[in-house]
Structure formats: structure tokens, C-alpha cells
Amino acid sequence: MQFVFLAVLVAVAAAAPQYSESPAARHDFSDEIPILRDDRVHEEDGRYSLDVETGNDIVLSQSGSPTGPEGAVVKAGQYSYTAPDGTPVVVTYVADANGYQPQSDLLPVAPAFPHPIPQFVLDQIAFAAEEDAARARGETRGSYDSK
Numbered sequence: 001m002q003f004v005f006l007a008v009l010v011a012v013a014a015a016a017p018q019y020s021e022s023p024a025a026r027h028d029f030s031d032e033i034p035i036l037r038d039d040r041v042h043e044e045d046g047r048y049s050l051d052v053e054t055g056n057d058i059v060l061s062q063s064g065s066p067t068g069p070e071g072a073v074v075k076a077g078q079y080s081y082t083a084p085d086g087t088p089v090v091v092t093y094v095a096d097a098n099g100y101q102p103q104s105d106l107l108p109v110a111p112a113f114p115h116p117i118p119q120f121v122l123d124q125i126a127f128a129a130e131e132d133a134a135r136a137r138g139e140t141r142g143s144y145d146s147k
Contacts, residue, residue: 046073057082068097 026099034055042048046066053059062077075095083089 046071072097 017142020131035052036055037051037053039051040048041050047064049063051061056107058081060077060079062075064073064075066073068074074097076093077091078090080090087106089104089106091102091107093100093102095101
């Protein structure tokens with residue numbers, strides 16, 4: 001039994017791939033992209049800005065400051081590049097308390113709602129919002145409140 005185990009172990013070791021050079025040596029680094037511009041400014045109060053441009057036409061511009069809730073950094077910026085099919089891509093964005101909000105002509109857009117919402121539905125939504133707000137303030141309305 002030990003002989004079978006030893007034979008299997010030797011077979012697995014012999015079948016393992018053998019690399020004669022390091023993984024980095026297998027890559028062709030002739031396609032290195034130069035950084036043409038890398039301007040960064042960091043202020044004492046937490047504000048910053050950066051502008052980066054590469055040799056393959058990737059451009060990034062971003063600025064931010066700790067003006068969000070509890071000192072969170074609010075950022076705004078833009079980046080652009082050319083897609084593999086030749087389409088120029090430009091994305092502007094804001095990242096704040098409402099999350100990351102990109103804008104671009106290339107981003108998908110939700111379809112328009114297929115029909116108008118009836119007024120009685122809008123009234124019911126408003127009524128429910130008022131009830132939720134009253135409940136949050138500790139007020140009771142109606143006989144169905146659970147307190």
C-alpha cells in the first residue's frame with residue numbers, strides 16, 4: 001500500500017508543470033505605456049486634486065474634499081479613453097453621500113415608464129410617506145398602529 005502511495009506521489013510530481021523562467025520573464029514588456037502627466041496636489045485640510053495622462057490617451061482628472069457627512073470625502077472628476085472598437089469614452093462622476101454617480105452617453109438608461117401613474121396611486125404613496133414620517137416622530141394615526 002505504501003508503494004502505491006509513493007508511486008502516485010512521484011507520478012503527480014513528475015506531471016506538474018515545470019517553469020524554467022520566472023512568470024515576469026514570460027511577458028513582453030515592450031508594450032509599456034508611458035505616463036505623460038501625473039500632477040497631484042494634497043492640501044493640509046484634506047482637499048486634493050490629481051490629473052493623470054498616459055501615452056495611450058487615458059486621461060483622469062479628479063478632485064475631492066472632506067466635506068461629506070462625518071468628514072467623508074466628496075469627489076468629482078472625469079476620465080476618458082478610447083474603447084477597443086475606436087469609440088471615445090468620456091465619463092464624468094460625483095461620489096458623495098448619495099454614492100457613485102457616473103454620467104456618460106455610453107451608459108445604459110432605463111426605459112421610460114410604459115404608462116402614466118394614476119393620481120389615486122400617487123395620493124396613496126404620499127399618504128403612506130406621511131404615516132411613516134408620523135410614526136418616526138412617535139405620533140400615532142388611526143386604529144391600526146401597533147404600539
